[in-house]
Amino acid sequence: MKAIIPAAGFGTRFLPLTKAQPKEMLPVVNKPTIQWVVEEAVDAGITDIAIITGDHKKSIENHFRPMEKLEKALEKAGKNKELSEVKKISEIANLQFIIQDEQKGLGHAILCAEKFVDGSPFAVLLGDTICTGNPNCTKGLVDIYRQKEKSVFSVETINVEETKRYGIASGNEVEEGILLINNLVEKPGPENAPSLLGIQGRYIFTPEIFDYLKLADFGADGQIQLTDAMNSLSHNQEIYSWTFKGKRYDIGTMKDWFESHIELSIKSGYSSIIQEILSKS
Numbered sequence: 363m364k365a366i367i368p369a370a371g372f373g374t375r376f377l378p379l380t381k382a383q384p385k386e387m388l389p390v391v392n393k394p395t396i397q398w399v400v401e402e403a404v405d406a407g408i409t410d411i412a413i414i415t416g417d418h419k420k421s422i423e424n425h426f427r428p429m430e431k432l433e434k435a436l437e438k439a440g441k442n443k444e445l446s447e448v449k450k451i452s453e454i455a456n457l458q459f460i461i462q463d464e465q466k467g468l469g470h471a472i473l474c475a476e477k478f479v480d481g482s483p484f485a486v487l488l489g490d491t492i493c494t495g496n497p498n499c500t501k502g503l504v505d506i507y508r509q510k511e512k513s514v515f516s517v518e519t520i521n522v523e524e525t526k527r528y529g530i531a532s533g534n535e536v537e538e539g540i541l542l543i544n545n546l547v548e549k550p551g552p553e554n555a556p557s558l559l560g561i562q563g564r565y566i567f568t569p570e571i572f573d574y575l576k577l578a579d580f581g582a583d584g585q586i587q588l589t590d591a592m593n594s595l596s597h598n599q600e601i602y603s604w605t606f607k608g609k610r611y612d613i614g615t616m617k618d619w620f621e622s623h624i625e626l627s628i629k630s631g632y633s634s635i636i637q638e639i640l641s642k643s
């Protein structure tokens with residue numbers, strides 16, 4: 363299976379921070395957000411990955427491309443640990459970078475990779491969202507896809523005042539934590555939300571999703587909405603949601619970005635530094 367990581371958006375909610383610095387390159391602990399995302403795909407067994415990026419986001423590509431000059435300098439200085447870290451990043455997966463010329467939404471970003479996935483089922487991982495948990499979110503979805511051979515995406519239970527920030531899914535439970543979807547609505551007000559299950563940013567799609575993405579109209583905000591295409595797909599083919607029990611951080615929000623940094627620093631063995639800072643403040 364291949365994966366698409368959309369990372370070409372303007373990150374308007376986080377301006378001016380994200381004007382020259384892509385949201386997906388914001389550091390969490392000791393690496394950029396998008397590296398966490400690529401590692402999740404690789405841990406799920408996916409190594410052919412297309413990152414959808416933009417002309418204004420060259421640093422994403424630079425992060426993963428080999429940098430001969432730097433490698434030679436590290437070698438010369440005997441900095442072998444740093445050299446192996448740097449090499450590991452450029453050898454992490456078979457990465458392709460596809461430019462989305464215009465920021466016409468998540469659905470459009472996925473359409474840009476239609477040739478790359480070449481008629482096969484594929485995973486989508488949002489480049490600004492970190493998921494942790496065991497199995498990791500993408501691995502959990504791949505396992506469900508293998509059983510059902512139908513599209514499946516992860517959801518979490520959200521608070522009623524948050525419905526306007528999420529695609530909301532509803533359906534009938536067919537197994538514990540797995541729903542057969544009958545309705546999907548993009549960012550409804552609480553009065554129109556069919557449930558409190560919010561779409562999280564990890565998906566496996568059958569290639570038929572492209573037919574619906576091509577049919578989808580540009581929404582009121584001028585963007586092709588993935589949720590609308592998923593809703594159309596659900597009327598013609600089974601599509602499932604899976605309630606992910608792990609943690610998800612939307613790095614496009616200040617709260618989740620800070621939280622990810624603190625929680626993942628503790629998990630990564632930096633808890634003594636955090637304790638020291640907190641004890642002084």
Ligand code: UTP
Nearest residue numbers: 368369370371372373374375465466467471490
């Ligand atoms: P978001 O809507 O969270 O990101 O899309 P955004 O559009 O960059 O941010 P805001 O809403 O303006 O603050 C989720 C993911 O989809 C990518 C983003 O880069 C992000 O990783 N995306 C979004 C694209 O690749 N292309 C788009 O046209 C829109």
